[in-house]
Amino acid sequence: MSSHPVAHKIPSTARAAIITEFKKPFTLSTNHPVPSPSSLRPGECLVKIEYAGCCHSDIHVRDNDWGGDSPVPLVAGHEGVGKVVAVAQFGNGEDVKYRGEEEGIRVKVGDRVGLKWFANACLRCESCRLGRETNCSVARATTHGYRVDGTFADYVVSWTDYVTPIPKAIPDSDLPMITPMLCAGVTIYKALKVCNAQPGQWVAISGAGGGLGHLGIQFAKAMGFRVVAIDTGASKKSLCLSLGADAWVDFVETGEKFVQEVQKAAGGLGPHAAVVAVGHPLPFNQAVMYLRLAGTLVAVGMPGGGGTLNVPITLMIAKTLTIVGSATGTRQDMAEVLDFVVQGKVKCIYQERKMEEVNEVMDELAAGKVSGRIVLKM
Amino acid sequence: MAKPSYDIPPTGRAAVITEYKKDLALAENHPVPSVADLNPGECLVKIEYAGVCQSDLHVKDDAYGFNAPLPLIGGHEGIGRIVAIAEHTVGSPVKVGDRVGLKWTARSCLKCENCRKGMEACCAMVVTHAHGCTVNGTWTEYAVAWTDYVTPIPEGLDSAAATPILCAGVTTYKAVKQSNAKIGDWIAISGAGGGLGHLAVQYAVAMGLRVIAIDTGASKRDLCVNQLGAEKWVDFMESKDLVKDVIEAAGGLGPHAAVIAAGSPIPFNQALLYLRPAGTLVAVGMPAGGAMLNVPIALLVPRCINIVGSATGNRQDMAEALDIVAQGKVKCHYEVRDWEEVNDVLKDLRAGTVTGRVVLRIADPRRPN
Numbered sequence: 232m233s234s235h236p237v238a239h240k241i242p243s244t245a246r247a248a249i250i251t252e253f254k255k256p257f258t259l260s261t262n263h264p265v266p267s268p269s270s271l272r273p274g275e276c277l278v279k280i281e282y283a284g285c286c287h288s289d290i291h292v293r294d295n296d297w298g299g300d301s302p303v304p305l306v307a308g309h310e311g312v313g314k315v316v317a318v319a320q321f322g323n324g325e326d327v328k329y330r331g332e333e334e335g336i337r338v339k340v341g342d343r344v345g346l347k348w349f350a351n352a353c354l355r356c357e358s359c360r361l362g363r364e365t366n367c368s369v370a371r372a373t374t375h376g377y378r379v380d381g382t383f384a385d386y387v388v389s390w391t392d393y394v395t396p397i398p399k400a401i402p403d404s405d406l407p408m409i410t411p412m413l414c415a416g417v418t419i420y421k422a423l424k425v426c427n428a429q430p431g432q433w434v435a436i437s438g439a440g441g442g443l444g445h446l447g448i449q450f451a452k453a454m455g456f457r458v459v460a461i462d463t464g465a466s467k468k469s470l471c472l473s474l475g476a477d478a479w480v481d482f483v484e485t486g487e488k489f490v491q492e493v494q495k496a497a498g499g500l501g502p503h504a505a506v507v508a509v510g511h512p513l514p515f516n517q518a519v520m521y522l523r524l525a526g527t528l529v530a531v532g533m534p535g536g537g538g539t540l541n542v543p544i545t546l547m548i549a550k551t552l553t554i555v556g557s558a559t560g561t562r563q564d565m566a567e568v569l570d571f572v573v574q575g576k577v578k579c580i581y582q583e584r585k586m587e588e589v590n591e592v593m594d595e596l597a598a599g600k601v602s603g604r605i606v607l608k609m
Numbered sequence: 610m611a612k613p614s615y616d617i618p619p620t621g622r623a624a625v626i627t628e629y630k631k632d633l634a635l636a637e638n639h640p641v642p643s644v645a646d647l648n649p650g651e652c653l654v655k656i657e658y659a660g661v662c663q664s665d666l667h668v669k670d671d672a673y674g675f676n677a678p679l680p681l682i683g684g685h686e687g688i689g690r691i692v693a694i695a696e697h698t699v700g701s702p703v704k705v706g707d708r709v710g711l712k713w714t715a716r717s718c719l720k721c722e723n724c725r726k727g728m729e730a731c732c733a734m735v736v737t738h739a740h741g742c743t744v745n746g747t748w749t750e751y752a753v754a755w756t757d758y759v760t761p762i763p764e765g766l767d768s769a770a771a772t773p774i775l776c777a778g779v780t781t782y783k784a785v786k787q788s789n790a791k792i793g794d795w796i797a798i799s800g801a802g803g804g805l806g807h808l809a810v811q812y813a814v815a816m817g818l819r820v821i822a823i824d825t826g827a828s829k830r831d832l833c834v835n836q837l838g839a840e841k842w843v844d845f846m847e848s849k850d851l852v853k854d855v856i857e858a859a860g861g862l863g864p865h866a867a868v869i870a871a872g873s874p875i876p877f878n879q880a881l882l883y884l885r886p887a888g889t890l891v892a893v894g895m896p897a898g899g900a901m902l903n904v905p906i907a908l909l910v911p912r913c914i915n916i917v918g919s920a921t922g923n924r925q926d927m928a929e930a931l932d933i934v935a936q937g938k939v940k941c942h943y944e945v946r947d948w949e950e951v952n953d954v955l956k957d958l959r960a961g962t963v964t965g966r967v968v969l970r971i972a973d974p975r976r977p978n
Contacts, residue, residue, distance in 0.1 A: 273649075273699040321649050322699030331733030333721040354719050355702045355757060360925035362727050392720060563725035 245385035253295040256590040265386045273322030276391040282410040283382040284310030296535025309375040310414040311346040311382030345395035345413040364561040411604040419447035421560035422529040426504035430455025433497035435505040440467025442604040443508040453576040493521040512538030527553040615692035621750035629671040632952040641751040647695035658772045659747040660686030672897035677743040685740040686776040687747030701756035709759035710775040716755040729923040763935040773966040781809035782930040783922035784891040788866035792817030795864035802829025804966040805870035814838040815938040855883040874900035889915040
C-alpha cells in the first residue's frame with residue numbers, strides 16, 4: 232500500500248481523445264480509465280492536464296502518415312501543461328538532500344509541469360551523454376501521443392525526471408500561452424540554435440505564420456537574426472510583420488519568382504540559414520535554391536507519405552551547403568525556451584478552444600487555416 | 610536463468626581517514642553494508658584494485674577544505690564487480706556481476722543545468738558525493754556506489770591496468786580534448802612522467818599531437834621519450850631557462866597548448882610565458898595551499914591566451930577514455946602494491962618518487978573469492 236501524498240482526489244475515469252482507428256477522427260471518451268497512483272511504476276508520475284496544444288504532427292500520427300503504427304487505441308496529443316497529482320513511490324530521487332540544488336528541478340506532487348513529444352530519455356546512453364537526448368532509443372520509444380498515451384486527456388502518466396518544471400515566474404494565467412512552448416517552441420528554438428547563423432545574419436523561416444513559425448520569428452529576433460518570413464495570405468503577413476519579421480515573401484503570390492524574391496529580401500544574396508517548419512517537401516527543396524553560399528538548411532517539418540529532399544549534388548558542393556535534421560529539443564533547450572518566455576521576449580499567439588472540439592481543430596489545421604496555435608482548455 | 614549471487618561478509622578491510630593530516634587507519638573488520646542497507650539507486654562493489662592519486666594526499670590532509678565528517682574510507686579510483694544492487698533501483702544500466710569502475714564523482718544529479726550541458730563535474734551534488742572525499746571511497750573490499758554513475762569496464766582490459774584510467778586517464782584525456790589542439794599541433798605536458806602525465810602523453814600522441822614532455826630524471830625521460838612517444842623532453846631541474854627551452858622545443862614559437870598536471874603553481878605560471886599566441890593552458894593539477902596563477906594582463910590580451918580549468922570528465926569522456934585504452938593506444942604504467950601499504954604509497958607520492966601509477970591490490974588474499 233503506497234504511502235505517498237496525493238494532491239487531490241483522483242477520479243477512476245475521466246475524459247480522453249483517443250486514436251482508435253487510423254485516418255478516423257479521435258474517439259472522445261468521458262469515462263477513460265485513469266491510472267491509479269499505486270499503479271505508477273518507479274520513475275513515473277501522474278499529471279492532471281490543464282491545457283493541451285494542437286500540432287500538425289497530431290494529424291500525421293492519427294493518420295499513420297509516417298508509418299509508425301502507433302499502438303492503438305492510444306490517447307493522442309503531445310504538448311501539455313498541468314499539475315503533478317501523484318508520483319510513484321520509488322525512482323524519484325526522494326532520498327537525496329544536498330546544498331546548491333537548483334530550485335524546482337526535483338518535481339513533486341503539486342508542481343506545475345509541461346509535457347512534450349519525448350516523454351522520457353535514459354540519460355545514460357552515448358546519445359544522452361553527448362547531450363543528444365532526442366536520439367536516445369528509450370526516448371524514441373517513449374513519445375506522448377505516438378507511442379505512449381498523450382496529453383488530450385484529463386490525466387496522463389509521464390516521467391518525473393523528464394517532465395518540464397514550469398518556472399515560478401510564469402503566472403498561472405500564462406499557462407495556456409506557454410503550452411505551445413513545450414513542442415512548437417522548443418522545436419523551432421533548437422532549429423535556430425543549430426542553424427549556424429550569427430547575430431545580424433538572415434534567416435528564412437518557412438511556415439512563418441504557423442504554430443512553430445510565429446514563435447520562430449520571435450526567437451530569431453531575440454537571437455539577433457534578421458528574418459525573412461515565408462508563408463501566404465494577408466492575415467499571416469500582418470502577424471509575421473507585427474512580430475518583427477524584417478521581410479515577408481508570399482510563396483503563392485510570387486509564383487515562379489519565389490526563389491529570387493527570397494534571395495532579394497535577404498540582402499540580395501539569400502539568407503544564411505533556412506528553417507523549414509512545414510509538412511510538405513517543396514519548401515525544403517526550394518530552400519536549397521535560395522540559400523546563400525555556405526548556408527544551412529534546418530529541416531524541422533515532417534511531411535507525411537515519404538516526402539523527399541532532392542538535392543543536386545554539384546549544387547550542394549558548389550554552394551558548400553549544410554543540411555541538418557532537427558527533432559524537438561533537449562531538457563536544456565526547453566529550459567532556455569522558458570527562460571526567454573520569462574524575459575518577455577517570446578509570446579505565443581493562440582486561440583483557446585474546448586477539448587471536445589479537438590476533431591474540428593484537427594480539420595482546421597489540415598486545411599492550413601490556423602495562424603499561431605490552438606490550445607485546448609481541459 | 611540463474612543470476613550471479615555473492616556472499617557478502619559482515620566486515621571487511623578498509624583504509625579509513627579517522628583524523629585529517631594523520632595516516633589512514635587500516636581496519637580489517639570495517640562493517641560492510643548489507644543489501645538492505647543500500648538506498649534505491651545504490652550498489653555494492655567488491656573492489657579488486659584501487660589507485661592512489663596525489664589528490665588523495667590532499668584530501669587526507671583536508672587541504673581542499675571539504676572537511677567531510679569522519680571516519681571516511683579513502684580512495685577515489687577503483688575497479689571491481691557489482692555484488693548487490695539496492696531494491697527499488699529504477700532502470701539500472703548495470704547488473705550484479707558486472708565489472709565496473711569507480712571515480713572521483715560518485716554521483717551527479719543529471720537534471721541541473723550543469724548536468725544537462727554535460728558539465729557533470731560541476732553539479733552541486735558532486736561536492737557531497739565524491740568518493741574518498743565526501744562519501745566512502747575505494748580503498749576497501751566493499752564500496753557503495755551508484756548504479757547510474759559507475760563505469761562499465763570494456764571486456765579484455767586488465768583490471769589493474771585499467772584502474773588508473775578511472776581518474777588519471779579520464780582527467781588527462783578530457784584535458785587534451787579541451788586544449789583546442791588539433792592534429793600536428795605542439796602540446797607541452799608538465800608532470801609528464803607522473804600518474805596523470807604519462808597518460809596525457811599517450812592520449813596526446815593518439816590524437817596526433819606533438820608532445821613536449823616536461824619532468825625530471827632519467828627514468829621519467831626514458832619513459833616519456835623512448836616508450837610513450839613524446840617527441841621532445843625538457844628536464845625542469847636541469848634546465849637553466851625552462852620557458853626558453855620549451856619555446857625552442859616547439860619549433861621556436863612555443864607550443865599551441867599546455868596541460869599542467871603538476872602539484873606546484875610554478876609550471877602553471879611558466880606555461881603562460883611559453884605558450885604560442887592563441888594558445889591554451891589547461892589547468893588540471895590541484896596544488897594545495899592557496900596556489901595562485903598570476904596572469905600579466907598585458908600578456909594575456911595581446912597574445913590571446915586561453916586558460917581553462919578542467920576537472921575530471923563526464924560519463925561520456927570516461928567511456929571514450931576507456932575505449933582508447935581498449936584500442937591499445939594508451940597503456941598505463943603502474944606498479945601493484947598491497948592494500949596495507951597505502952600510507953607508504955602516500956608518503957612516496959608526497960616525496961615525488963613515484964613514476965607512473967601505484968595500484969593497490971585490495972582483495973584480501975586470505976578470503977576465498
